Amino acid sequence: MEITVFDGASFSESPFDHALTKADACKMGHSLWVDARLDGPDDPEAPHFLETFDLDPTKALDILASRLELPFRLTPKDVHGVAWIDDLDGSPAHLVLFHWNEHRLLTVRQGGDAGMLFIRKRIMERITNISDSPVRLLADTLRLMMITVQRGLTETAVRVGELNEEIVKTVKPNPEQGAELAAYRAVFHTISLRFPSYMVNARAALIDPPHVNGAEADDLGLLESYVKIVDHTQVLIDSVDDSLRHTADALQSQMTFWQGNQVNVLTAMAAVFIPITFITSYFGMNFDWMVGEVNSIAHFMIFGVGLVLVAIIGSIILLRRSGYALSVEEQAGVERARKRGLTRRRRVDSADLSTPN
Secondary structure, three states: EEEEEEEOEEEEEEEOOOOOHHHHHHOOOOOOEEEEEEOOOOOOOOHHHHHHHHHHHHHHHHHHHHOOOOEEEEOOOOOOEEEEEEEOOOOOOOOEEEEEEEEEEEEOOOHHHHHHHHHHHHHHHHHHHHOHHHHHHHHHHHHHOOOOOOOOHHHHHHHHHHHHHHHHHOOOOOHHHHHHHHHHHHHHHHHHHHHHHHHHHHHHHHOOOOOOOOOOOOHHHHHHHHHHHHHHHHHHHHHHHHHHHHHHHHHHHHHHHHHHHHHHHHHHHHHHHHHHHHHHHHHHHOOOOOOOOOOOOOHHHHHHHHHHHHHHHHHHHHHOOOOOOHHHHHHHHHHHHHHHHHHHHHHHHHHHHHHOO
């Protein structure tokens, strides 16, 4: 376990002191922030540490492990719940357990080191403002945590958009594109499935909130600003979810289009070779008018070569006029041109609708 303590002026890191008691913890200043980074869900030091700060170890560790209960509550004694923090490295956002009262702010987490470094730098830039209000340290920390989540969601949206463009431009299905999309969905769903219930809990906590020891009535407005950031985060989550769905649809359309092209090529080949098969079958029969009569080089050039070429060229012309493409790449070009035409048509229609009479 790694512990970082903020004393109102600077951050200092130190190992957990097993001799620390509840009385020692209560003596810490009200603006102090204690951040505990656990060494995994089975950290042997975690139960004693949580008991020292008057928290139920079993319940706290269950919340961090299960991610199903997402509390956010204000009581007369404290403000406690969970938040998220993102490292911006493509990994899922990490859950953070927080507990604030008139003595200190406590955060407990199992990851998010890079995101926490970002938050500490921003806190150091706001030391003067933090000293003016005890709740500001809590509000600023929660807001900065959610900002890291928003940055992670924005980065995911950009990457998914780039993947979508790559899929649209690719004719042949690429397994790596499907694997990349699956990885984005796995990272995104760790927070997207649970965030709506968390947003509801955060909103409900600030409906007629109780008086919290160590906090003025005006200070709760800082937490209301955090709830607004939570609402905006949900908007970003919905946007990324739409992008993932559109990209999945594009991937499915790509597969369907490629399979359709394979059938299209086989159809074109059959249309070319069926007349040739008929010619060879017909002239392979021993008709009386052919036996002994069709036996010269001239006859071979006319019936064996010329008629076959006419059948091939005629089939190709008919296929072209019917809109068939003889290759996957050619059909892809036709499809892209059709999509560009539809896009231009939609723009023209939108311009006509927006033009006042």
